Each structure stands twice: as C-alpha cells, then as structure tokens.
Amino acid sequence: VATDPAIASIVFDRDARTYAVTVSVSVRPxxxxxxxxxxxxxxxxxxxxxxxxxxxxxxxxxxxxxTAVDLQLGYKFRVANHPIGTSANQFLAALLTGNGEVARYLTPGVSIAPIVPAPYRSIALTDVLSSVDLSASNSAAPRSDGDVVRLLITASLKITDAESVNGQYALTMTSRGGRWEVSAIDSTPLFAATAPRSGVNSSTTSAPSPSTPKSAPSTSASTSVAPAQAPAPSQTPGSSLPAVGEVPLFSPSGN
Structure with missing residues (x-):
C-alpha cells in the first residue's frame, strides 16, 4: 500500500532533453x-x-x-535535558496538536496562530540543535533577559496510530524572567556564516506564519546540551529546468 506521494526532486538533462523525476511514497505491506x-x-x-x-x-x-555537503548550518551544539528544549516542545505541541495555548510560550508582542484544525495527534522531539553551547558546564548560570538562541528542532509527528512523519522547525528563542520563550518561527534556518556568538544577543526575525510540518503531542522532552557537532544540513538537489519555450510543455491542441 503506497500513500502520500510527493515530488522529491526534478533534474533536467539539457543534452537528452529529459527530466529525471524522483517521487517518494509511504509504503507498507x-x-x-x-x-x-x-x-x-x-x-x-x-x-x-x-x-x-x-x-x-x-x-x-x-x-x-x-544532500549537499557544502551547505553548513549554524546549529553547532546538540541539546539534551535543557529547559529550552522543553519550551520548544510545548510550543510545537500547542501549535501542531492543539495541546495547550500557543500564546503562553511566546515572547511578549509576538503573535503566532495555532494551526486549525490541528494536523497531528502528538509530537515527539527526536533531535534539538542549538546555535549556542547550552551544555551542563554553561547552563548552571541563568541566562540574562534578552539573550537569544537559535534552535533547529527535528520531531516525529504522529498523524494516526500507524502513521507518522518527520518535520523540522527553526525557532528563535529568547530568555525572559528565567524561562525561554519563542520569538519567531524562522522562515529560513541559521547558516554558519551568520551564526551568533555564544552569549551574545542576536537580532531575531519577525515571526512568520508557521509552515506545515507534521507533528505530535508534546512529550515533555526536555533538552540540555552536550556540545556535539551537528550533522551536516541537508539540501534537496535543485532542479535545473529549461528556459520557457525550450521544451514544449503542451501539445499544439492544448492537451
């Protein structure tokens, strides 16, 4: 049984004037x-x-x-058992599953609407990467109000009892009053060249409308950071399409 078909990549061979189309499907016996x-x-x-x-x-x-090996993201540290991960998890659960109020996890003045109807039954964080070292050695001292950390969250999003998908969210988190709040769902991830230095405030992007990755209920997965090199980011191979008029897309009859 194959479900959820999607285009994975399209590459155009100009010499052969042929498209190599790769599609993906979810398959079970x-x-x-x-x-x-x-x-x-x-x-x-x-x-x-x-x-x-x-x-x-x-x-x-x-x-x-x-995936491309030359594209480096700016999330250099892995987070485990740290309050920032718990905050991100609770925010995504409210956003994607309707479990909780989104507003309570936001920086004052930021507005992000939950997805209605909620697309997922539950979420579970599988990986949390950070732009700043939040390991045990650096997390003992409380962060100053206004400190900014960029996160890349990977989560398993449960659709039904038997079906789930993976999704990723880039979040900007800001410290206030001893807790971490979401300041933005970043429209683009943090690239290595623009990664903020540890402990230094960085500018945040205004919160864009959330995209629609698949999610699941919050699993109180707290996260603290054991600094570890983040895996190289992925990039879908870019399609190289012909210029308009190079290859006819329709027959003269319009079929």
Missing part, C-alpha cells in the same frame, strides 16, 4: 496494517514533446536523493 510505514523513492525519466509528457521507462526504485 498490504496484508499487515500494523507494519512500519517506510518512505521509498522511485525515479522515472520523463520526455516532453509536442504531443505531451511521456514516461520513457517504468519507474526504478532509488535511494533517497543525496
């Missing part, structure tokens, strides 16, 4: 509804002619499209 759902990827060459688009061959299963 048809005779076992409780089996683990896995994401699989299939690639098919598509040729566009005057008579329309045609698949040149049957789809072939391939590995997940590779």
């Amino acid at each position: 048809a005779n076992d509804a409780s089996a683990t759902i896995v994401r699989r990827y299939f690639q098919v060459p598509v040729v566009v002619t005057e008579s329309g688009a045609r698949a040149a061959t049957l789809p072939s299963e391939v590995a997940q499209p590779s």
Whole structure:
C-alpha cells in the first residue's frame, strides 16, 4: 500500500532533453496494517514533446536523493535535558496538536496562530540543535533577559496510530524572567556564516506564519546540551529546468 506521494526532486538533462523525476511514497505491506510505514523513492525519466509528457521507462526504485555537503548550518551544539528544549516542545505541541495555548510560550508582542484544525495527534522531539553551547558546564548560570538562541528542532509527528512523519522547525528563542520563550518561527534556518556568538544577543526575525510540518503531542522532552557537532544540513538537489519555450510543455491542441 503506497500513500502520500510527493515530488522529491526534478533534474533536467539539457543534452537528452529529459527530466529525471524522483517521487517518494509511504509504503507498507498490504496484508499487515500494523507494519512500519517506510518512505521509498522511485525515479522515472520523463520526455516532453509536442504531443505531451511521456514516461520513457517504468519507474526504478532509488535511494533517497543525496544532500549537499557544502551547505553548513549554524546549529553547532546538540541539546539534551535543557529547559529550552522543553519550551520548544510545548510550543510545537500547542501549535501542531492543539495541546495547550500557543500564546503562553511566546515572547511578549509576538503573535503566532495555532494551526486549525490541528494536523497531528502528538509530537515527539527526536533531535534539538542549538546555535549556542547550552551544555551542563554553561547552563548552571541563568541566562540574562534578552539573550537569544537559535534552535533547529527535528520531531516525529504522529498523524494516526500507524502513521507518522518527520518535520523540522527553526525557532528563535529568547530568555525572559528565567524561562525561554519563542520569538519567531524562522522562515529560513541559521547558516554558519551568520551564526551568533555564544552569549551574545542576536537580532531575531519577525515571526512568520508557521509552515506545515507534521507533528505530535508534546512529550515533555526536555533538552540540555552536550556540545556535539551537528550533522551536516541537508539540501534537496535543485532542479535545473529549461528556459520557457525550450521544451514544449503542451501539445499544439492544448492537451
């Protein structure tokens, strides 16, 4: 059983005038509804002619499209068992599952609306990366009001009892009154060249409208930081599409 089809990548070969289209689907055995759902990827060459688009061959299963190794994000430290992770977890649970009030986790003056209806039944944080070292050695002293930390949250978002997806949120967190509050859902992640220095306030972006990753109820996953190098960020291979008029996208009849 295959569900949730999505485009994973599109690459245009100008010499062959062919698109390599990779799609992904969630797959489980048809005779076992409780089996683990896995994401699989299939690639098919598509040729566009005057008579329309045609698949040149049957789809072939391939590995997940590779990620770029030259793109470095600015989240250098892994967080575990730290209050900032608990705050982020509770905020995302309220945003994505309706479990709690979003406003209580926000910096004063910031407005972020919950997603209605809530798309997920529950969320569970699987990884928390930070722009600042929040390890035990640095977390004993309370942060000053106004200190800013950028987080990259990876969460498992439960849709049904048998189905869940992974989602990522880049958050700007600000310290106030001994607690961490959400100042923004960042529209772009923090890149290495712009990462703020530890313990120094950084400018925050205004809170954009939340995107729609899949989430799950808050699991009180607190997080403290054991400084560890964050894994290299991922990037979907960019598609290289032909210029308008190079390849006809429709037949003369308009079909």
